[in-house]
Amino acid sequence: MKIKELSYSSSANLGPGYDILSLSHRAFKDEVEIEENNTGKIRIFSDNTPEDPMKNTAGLSLIQIMKDRKIKLGIDITINKGVPVGLGLGSSGASSSAAVKAFNKMFDLNLTNDEMVYYSMYGEIAACGSAHPDNVSSGIYGGMTLITSTEPVRVRKIDIKYKPHLMLVIPDIKIEEKTKLARSMVPKNIDIKDMVRQTSRLSLMLLGFLNGERQAIRDGMNDEIVEKSRNGLFPFYGEIKSMAIDENAVSACISGAGPTILIFTDERTNKNGIISGTDEILGKYGLNYKIVETEIVEGY
Ligand SMILES: Nc1ncnc2c1ncn2[C@@H]1O[C@H](COP(=O)(O)OP(=O)(O)OP(=O)(O)O)[C@@H](O)[C@H]1O
Ligand SMILES: N[C@@H](CCO)C(=O)O
Structure with missing residues (x-):
């Protein structure tokens, strides 16, 4: 079975909201497809992101879920990269959040949105050495999100009246x-x-x-x-x-x-x-x- 999920680009911080605010936009999107393989390994297929799953945000997120849930399988992760890398558009978080949504669906894990933010943010360590939750909260919730806690991860969606x-x-x-x-x-x-x-x-x-x-x-x-x-x-x-x-x-x-x-x-x-x-x-x-x-x- 193949499962595909997408996440859009996002803008984190929004001025004074460093690491706590993010906004999801339709400009670009990553599509991530996952499929079981019989190699027992996680393999990444992507044109322009790292092939090593420990160095790829999508791979690292799934490694962490599999560890916690004691799931031992080979998984192919195919990243169709639409969000340009390294430009502040939440590219790394778009791949990890799309991969986590697909994995959650494939294995019926019933993860809550905040649990999906947690695993997606873990993947950000592969991109920049630290697990910041703002861009990935966009990939899971959409709209404007506010991180109210990181341990445990808690996110609130802000119901904005003014939509520029x-x-x-x-x-x-x-x-x-x-x-x-x-x-x-x-x-x-x-x-x-x-x-x-x-x-x-x-x-x-x-x-x-x-x-x-x-x-x-x-x-x-x-x-x-x-x-x-x-x-x-x-x-x-x-x-x-x-x-x-x-x-x-x-x-x-x-x-x-x-x-x-x-x-x-x-x-x-x-x-x-x-x-x-x-x-x-x-x-x-x-x-x-x-x-x-x-x-x-x-x-x-
Ligand atoms: N799946 C992935 N998608 C994009 N970048 C990835 C991915 N996996 C690992 N990386 C690495 O993450 C780095 C890019 O992340 P970085 O956080 O600098 O950019 P960004 O996510 O586009 O921007 P920002 O986080 O400011 O919105 C690159 O070194 C890239 O190789
Ligand atoms: N809040 C993070 C976003 C990076 O994607 C930062 O500004 O470092």
């Missing part, structure tokens, strides 16, 4: 072990004043999404801790964000660990202005890029 359109500015930059590097740049300690400002902004942004208040989203979606610490990786970000606000975007943030920039737009936004402004700014930095317009995926 999304523009992804995707610079053509490859940074070796990008997420690992970006995570190592985040400060280990912060000043209490910065903590207060960050929690205030995060709360305001969530109020904006819940109540449908455009200005609250714009005022809240600012992060001077994590995004700032990573600025050296994406020096063009500040210019693109302020240009997008000038063109009346709702707001903008770094998507996950970057380099993609997520811009929220609505009918008041001058999208053509953003397209030409991006061309000018990224041209100055000598960067090729793609702009993808997309929508939020509410669920699976």
Whole structure:
């Protein structure tokens, strides 16, 4: 029997929500098919992700479930990779969450959504050395998700009233072990004043999404801790964000660990202005890029 599942691309953090917020979008998707084999081994079939199952997020997630459930079988995992790798679009988490959904279905494990987030997030260790749950929560739940606890894993889906359109500015930059590097740049300690400002902004942004208040989203979606610490990786970000606000975007943030920039737009936004402004700014930095317009995926 073959079982196929898909997960869409996602943008983690959303400004002040480092490691706790994520948004699922229709821009790209990974399809993962699993099938039993008679070799007793886990084998990965994929054009552009690691063949070693311990180094592939999909493989590592399934190894962990099989260990916990004492399932000893050979499994072929075929990854049809649609989410581009290493660009902050939740590529690694899309494969692991799709693999976990397929495995759950194939073996009737009846895993809860939070248990599936747990196993999918375990796979992220293969990508960046740490198990962060935000992108994979998108792959399991869809929509906008909030991680309320990691031990045990608990996720809440946020029923947002304000649903902006999304523009992804995707610079053509490859940074070796990008997420690992970006995570190592985040400060280990912060000043209490910065903590207060960050929690205030995060709360305001969530109020904006819940109540449908455009200005609250714009005022809240600012992060001077994590995004700032990573600025050296994406020096063009500040210019693109302020240009997008000038063109009346709702707001903008770094998507996950970057380099993609997520811009929220609505009918008041001058999208053509953003397209030409991006061309000018990224041209100055000598960067090729793609702009993808997309929508939020509410669920699976
Ligand atoms: N199934 C997989 N899909 C994508 N990348 C994988 C997979 N398995 C392992 N990797 C490795 O993970 C790394 C890419 O992960 P990384 O977290 O840097 O990018 P991302 O998932 O696209 O971005 P972000 O997490 O910021 O949204 C690469 O080194 C890649 O080889
Ligand atoms: N929250 C993670 C997302 C990476 O995909 C980070 O910013 O490092």
